[in-house]
Amino acid sequence: MSQRINVPETKTTEPATSQKIRNGERISEEETLLLLQEADLLELGQLAHLVRRRIHPDNLVSFIIDRNINYTNICISGCQFCAFYRRQGDPEAYLLSNQEIFRRIQETIDLGGTQIMLQGGLHPELHLDYFVNLFQEIKKRFPVTIHSLSPPEIVHIARNSGLSIRDVLVELKRAGLDSLPGGGAEILVDEIRAQISPRKATTEEWLEVMETAHSIGLKSTATMMMGTIESLQDRITHLSKIRTLQDRTGGFRAFIPWTFQPRHTALEKKVGGRPTSSIDYLRTLAVSRIFLDNVKHVQGSWVTQGKRIGQLTLFFGGNDLGSIMIEENVVKAAGVSYKMTVEEMIDLIRSAGFTPALRDTEYKILKVY
Amino acid sequence: MNIAVDHNISSIYEKVLAGQRLSREDGLALMESSDLLTLGYLARWVKERKTKDSVFFNVNRHLNMTNVCVSRCKFCAFSRDRDDPDAYTMSIEEAVEKARNSLSLGITELHIVNGLHPDLPFSYYVETVRRLEEEFPHVHIQAFTAVEIKHFADLSGLSFQDVLLTLKEAGLGSLPGGGAEILDDGIRREVCSRKASAKEWLEIMRTAHRLGFRSNATMLYGHIESPENRIDHLIKLRELQDETGGFQSFIPLPFHPKNTPLGKMTGARRPTAYEDLKMLSISRLMLDNFDHIKAFWIMLDPKIAQLSLDFGVDDLDGTVVEEKITHSAGAETEEAMAKSELINMIREMKRTPVERDTLYNVLEVYN
Numbered sequence: 059m060s061q062r063i064n065v066p067e068t069k070t071t072e073p074a075t076s077q078k079i080r081n082g083e084r085i086s087e088e089e090t091l092l093l094l095q096e097a098d099l100l101e102l103g104q105l106a107h108l109v110r111r112r113i114h115p116d117n118l119v120s121f122i123i124d125r126n127i128n129y130t131n132i133c134i135s136g137c138q139f140c141a142f143y144r145r146q147g148d149p150e151a152y153l154l155s156n157q158e159i160f161r162r163i164q165e166t167i168d169l170g171g172t173q174i175m176l177q178g179g180l181h182p183e184l185h186l187d188y189f190v191n192l193f194q195e196i197k198k199r200f201p202v203t204i205h206s207l208s209p210p211e212i213v214h215i216a217r218n219s220g221l222s223i224r225d226v227l228v229e230l231k232r233a234g235l236d237s238l239p240g241g242g243a244e245i246l247v248d249e250i251r252a253q254i255s256p257r258k259a260t261t262e263e264w265l266e267v268m269e270t271a272h273s274i275g276l277k278s279t280a281t282m283m284m285g286t287i288e289s290l291q292d293r294i295t296h297l298s299k300i301r302t303l304q305d306r307t308g309g310f311r312a313f314i315p316w317t318f319q320p321r322h323t324a325l326e327k328k329v330g331g332r333p334t335s336s337i338d339y340l341r342t343l344a345v346s347r348i349f350l351d352n353v354k355h356v357q358g359s360w361v362t363q364g365k366r367i368g369q370l371t372l373f374f375g376g377n378d379l380g381s382i383m384i385e386e387n388v389v390k391a392a393g394v395s396y397k398m399t400v401e402e403m404i405d406l407i408r409s410a411g412f413t414p415a416l417r418d419t420e421y422k423i424l425k426v427y
Numbered sequence: 428m429n430i431a432v433d434h435n436i437s438s439i440y441e442k443v444l445a446g447q448r449l450s451r452e453d454g455l456a457l458m459e460s461s462d463l464l465t466l467g468y469l470a471r472w473v474k475e476r477k478t479k480d481s482v483f484f485n486v487n488r489h490l491n492m493t494n495v496c497v498s499r500c501k502f503c504a505f506s507r508d509r510d511d512p513d514a515y516t517m518s519i520e521e522a523v524e525k526a527r528n529s530l531s532l533g534i535t536e537l538h539i540v541n542g543l544h545p546d547l548p549f550s551y552y553v554e555t556v557r558r559l560e561e562e563f564p565h566v567h568i569q570a571f572t573a574v575e576i577k578h579f580a581d582l583s584g585l586s587f588q589d590v591l592l593t594l595k596e597a598g599l600g601s602l603p604g605g606g607a608e609i610l611d612d613g614i615r616r617e618v619c620s621r622k623a624s625a626k627e628w629l630e631i632m633r634t635a636h637r638l639g640f641r642s643n644a645t646m647l648y649g650h651i652e653s654p655e656n657r658i659d660h661l662i663k664l665r666e667l668q669d670e671t672g673g674f675q676s677f678i679p680l681p682f683h684p685k686n687t688p689l690g691k692m693t694g695a696r697r698p699t700a701y702e703d704l705k706m707l708s709i710s711r712l713m714l715d716n717f718d719h720i721k722a723f724w725i726m727l728d729p730k731i732a733q734l735s736l737d738f739g740v741d742d743l744d745g746t747v748v749e750e751k752i753t754h755s756a757g758a759e760t761e762e763a764m765a766k767s768e769l770i771n772m773i774r775e776m777k778r779t780p781v782e783r784d785t786l787y788n789v790l791e792v793y794n
Binding site for chain 1: 461463464465467468471696699700701702704728730731733734737775776
């Protein structure tokens with residue numbers, strides 16, 4: 059229960075914008091940029107929390123048990139922000155055998171997991187057949203949701219196999235693909251991509267994969283990687299692209315912003331070696347919640363921010379804390395490693411005054427604690 | 428603007444904005460509320476009325492001269508018995524040397540707290556202060572919690588007042604706020620039965636303030652205490668502050684359970700970020716007669732300490748060289764932070780970093 063109360067003005071939020079948000083009206087890119095630049099942190103949090111409460115009036119905060127399985131670290135993309143990839147022939151390069159993938163899935167299921175995220179580098183020799191076969195074999199063996207392959211991987215497979223994006227997605231869906239993770243979006247501005255990830259899917263390609271996936275009934279999430287070389291305007295442009303596509307398809311289940319981790323990456327020197335601050339992250343998270351009025355779930359990234367800031371995302375627009383992550387390799391490669399058990403996740407949510415709930419990939423609640 | 432506020436605290440909201448003192452019941456209602464951002468908003472409002480956009484820090488060095496302690500509090504991972512292989516006690520010369528080695532960092536304060544060693548005489552401490560004061564007359568010595576003062580009184584047979592006067596004469600500048608834990612003897616019996624009682628802690632602070640010492644006050648939370656214990660603790664401090672005005676800052680300290688007997692007994696985890704920010708905000712709201720609320724970044728971690736500047740905090744403590752006590756209990760923060768880093772943290776929150784000395788005299792404003 060809450061009641062409305064008049065408080066002394068803080069100096070920063072444009073009252074008209076604030077009023078629009080309160081009324082549930084959509085705000086423009088310009089208004090959003092101003093919020094991100096100027097608005098008071100607590101006020102941004104209050105507004106994001108208000109939007110979150112409107113969309114999720116219950117007090118639930120959800121999470122999932124899943125496993126990231128990075129089937130290969132071999133990647134031709136060579137993104138500047140990545141510390142995970144290796145070139146083919148590198149002594150640390152690997153491609154997991156199907157047997158090893160099955161073993162990891164079995165472990166996931168044994169731990170109560172319902173979803174696997176197969177994501178890997180853009181391997182020069184893996185074609186559609188490999189994935190079709192892999193997904194079929196997985197589905198034969200395990201009752202698990204395959205939430206796998208981000209748009210750059212789909213584009214790469216299409217290119218490698220000489221097929222259209224649609225054909226690849228249709229075949230993968232038939233083989234057992236359930237939904238797409240939102241990775242590889244980075245910042246959906248080609249001038250930025252040209253500098254940090256020149257060899258991977260363009261903005262248009264990323265959006266095309268998502269639009270096509272949504273059109274054939276594959277839902278997805280969307281991400282944003284903040285804190286490399288992008289401007290605040292670039293972040294807003296990114297959000298706007300997601301919102302526009304979502305208006306057309308409704309296929310994004312969640313939005314997940316996370317922060318670039320610079321260690322061991324080619325970009326490390328360019329950004330001064332320090333990740334962007336948690337304050338910047340929380341502000342951007344809150345603005346995302348407010349701006350993306352048509353995306354139901356916003357996920358806090360404890361994986362990049364740690365549990366302490368992760369918990370606080372629940373007051374800055376987040377209503378989901380993602381996965382307990384039985385295995386995570388990509389962020390870990392950049393020197394950041396946080397671990398979480400189900401008990402810790404429950405405690406983290408509960409001790410902030412919310413009700414923890416286990417969900418599946420579709421955000422259906424499986425269990426309320 | 429108007430915002431949605433947890434209706435259970437809306438009357439408190441009005442009271443705070445009207446500058447009225449909050450009651451015990453108000454404090455308990457705040458503890459019950461999970462409207463974290465409103466608590467922060469209110470606490471920040473109070474902070475801004477007291478210190479505008481200034482955020483204070485100092486450049487200090489911590490010295491823990493011995494970890495041998497007869498108190499063996501259950502929440503402590505630092506203390507050792509005399510015969511433990513990793514027990515240590517510095518000579519006065521070693522302490523002086525450590526202080527000397529930190530001078531190049533521009534320290535303005537030596538912050539000294541120690542175990543309650545069974546054999547070291549009171550004169551060891553007096554002499555240490557005297558030597559440090561002689562060697563480094565421009566460096567302020569903030570030393571000895573009320574618990575240590577009580578220990579010195581027991582050792583020497585002197586009254587609290589005479590212990591404090593002796594130390595003052597030797598060069599002691601002010602007292603830290605440690606050893607308060609929870610000022611409730613029921614709780615103290617459980618977690619720190621062998622050290623100064625609640626009444627003694629308060630009496631020592633009262634005496635110190637009367638003799639012209641300033642001090643800080645702390646609270647150790649997140650172990651076995653109840654919300655009532657926390658609020659009562661704050662009210663006891665507030666009452667004494669009404670009487671003496673001698674407290675400078677209040678520092679709530681989250682219990683770090685790792686390696687502590689209490690951690691093993693209760694299986695407690697350290698308080699979460701939410702609980703830490705809430706406690707800082709409520710402290711700011713209840714302690715209307717304290718000028719400063721300090722976030723000890725060593726215990727909170729720097730990210731949360733930075734964020735706490737929007738939750739009523741106006742002081743980030745010091746650069747701190749060589750922190751031992753919290754790190755014994757599993758703190759994962761660094762043991763020291765560069766001044767430039769502290770300044771950046773503060774600036775990023777659009778506040779003005781102000782380097783202060785121990786007594787809150789402004790040394791430099793970093794505009």
